[in-house]
Amino acid sequence: MRYKLSAPATLHTTIQLPASKSISNRALILHALAQGCITPANLSDCDDTRVMIKALDGNPEHIDILAAGTAMRFLTAYLSVTPGTRVITGTERMQQRPIRILVDALRELGAQIEYAGKEGYPPLRITGTELAGEEITLAGNVSSQYISALLMIGPILRNGLKLNLTGEIISRPYINLTLQLMKEFGAEAAWSSESSITVRPGTYKDIPFTVESDWSAASYWYQMVALNCDNATNEKETVKTEVELSGLFSRSYQGDSRGAEIFTKLGVRTAHTDRGVILTKMGSPVARIKEDLVDIPDLAQTFVVTCCLMNIPFRFTGLQSLKIKETDRIQALITELHKLGYVVKSEEDSILIWDGERCEPEANPVIATYEDHRMAMAFAPAAMRMPSLLIAEPQVVSKSYPGYWKDLQQAGFEIEIEE
Numbered sequence: 001m002r003y004k005l006s007a008p009a010t011l012h013t014t015i016q017l018p019a020s021k022s023i024s025n026r027a028l029i030l031h032a033l034a035q036g037c038i039t040p041a042n043l044s045d046c047d048d049t050r051v052m053i054k055a056l057d058g059n060p061e062h063i064d065i066l067a068a069g070t071a072m073r074f075l076t077a078y079l080s081v082t083p084g085t086r087v088i089t090g091t092e093r094m095q096q097r098p099i100r101i102l103v104d105a106l107r108e109l110g111a112q113i114e115y116a117g118k119e120g121y122p123p124l125r126i127t128g129t130e131l132a133g134e135e136i137t138l139a140g141n142v143s144s145q146y147i148s149a150l151l152m153i154g155p156i157l158r159n160g161l162k163l164n165l166t167g168e169i170i171s172r173p174y175i176n177l178t179l180q181l182m183k184e185f186g187a188e189a190a191w192s193s194e195s196s197i198t199v200r201p202g203t204y205k206d207i208p209f210t211v212e213s214d215w216s217a218a219s220y221w222y223q224m225v226a227l228n229c230d231n232a233t234n235e236k237e238t239v240k241t242e243v244e245l246s247g248l249f250s251r252s253y254q255g256d257s258r259g260a261e262i263f264t265k266l267g268v269r270t271a272h273t274d275r276g277v278i279l280t281k282m283g284s285p286v287a288r289i290k291e292d293l294v295d296i297p298d299l300a301q302t303f304v305v306t307c308c309l310m311n312i313p314f315r316f317t318g319l320q321s322l323k324i325k326e327t328d329r330i331q332a333l334i335t336e337l338h339k340l341g342y343v344v345k346s347e348e349d350s351i352l353i354w355d356g357e358r359c360e361p362e363a364n365p366v367i368a369t370y371e372d373h374r375m376a377m378a379f380a381p382a383a384m385r386m387p388s389l390l391i392a393e394p395q396v397v398s399k400s401y402p403g404y405w406k407d408l409q410q411a412g413f414e415i416e417i418e419e
């Protein structure tokens, strides 16, 4: 199946964003470790959170987390300290996403984990046992999810846990998000140096907790505002581009809230209200842009697609984790942007560059999505500049934002289904 998209001339809408899957999945693990009775409120209804809820409910022996990286990594640590033997698996792609660094770290703490398929990758057979906390060293430059997974079980280890991280630490705001939520659930955990974290032994509290809206999902609305060529910019016009996103907070612990600051360079103003944010267009965008995205890898597709379509040459660094996400996002971006007439290049598997080079665009491009929700969501706003854009396998958005297409329709997009 594919969707043919036609964008509205002007955007003027209010969107209730989905809840953050990163916060939902942390809150569910912390709630389970607290043996809590107060279920976290406003949990995401996305696939990645549904699989987490299912895995934690009723003690299943076989757990399939589909494509959810957070669920795979967080549950691997959680099951290592939870009595019983279980097999945890996921999609074909999940079976290609590495997990050895986390498994080695847990084994060093005494965990009983076997590879049920290929060494170094899911599926895993895990027998829960009591782990003795101690000091361990692991790579911080592959996925922060390994670190978050270990941190969350830290307080229930006999002696707590000290993690020493080697290499350049990627996705650091996600580690800080974990530490913040752990503190809210009553744990004592903090950075003890630039590259080490100490977690004291203790117990988690059962607390009422409400999940915030998702700043990563917000980025596609920023993108639409940036790309919208609305002509109503003079004072006489009444309808100007304005998108209100509810449930977002300026002091969010979600690292992707930094997207708002980068979007000011692309001509989008953010006004904070007590309900969320209001996005409007402002000034002229920059002529070219350079950003290190190592803290916010999930926004790479958003910025790469936006800048090409706005004709803003770019150099985005810090993208070393993109190759092991839902797909190889470096390659996927290069291939799909080529269809639209943009020659994007990569360097050292961690940098994406566009110097303005163009190629002949395909007459009727169909954007392939590679089972990656963010390919679909980041390319859909391109319909604002490319009439009748086609997005293949649009249902992939359910991984983090099941209501995405409905929200686009609410904003005035027309969607034609082609089988």
Ligand SMILES: O=C(O)C1=C[C@@H](OP(=O)(O)O)[C@@H](O)[C@H](O)C1
Binding pocket: 021, 022, 023, 069, 070, 142, 143, 144, 145, 148, 170, 171, 174, 297, 298, 321
């Ligand atoms: O901890 C989290 O919630 C996440 C961490 C990031 O992964 P990496 O740490 O693997 O970059 C991010 O890409 C993912 O979508 C969510």
Ligand SMILES: C=C(OP(=O)(O)O)C(=O)O
Binding pocket: 067, 068, 069, 070, 071, 298, 325, 326, 374, 400
């Ligand atoms: C990388 C992502 O998710 P995960 O690693 O949790 O599967 C994402 O949502 O962009």
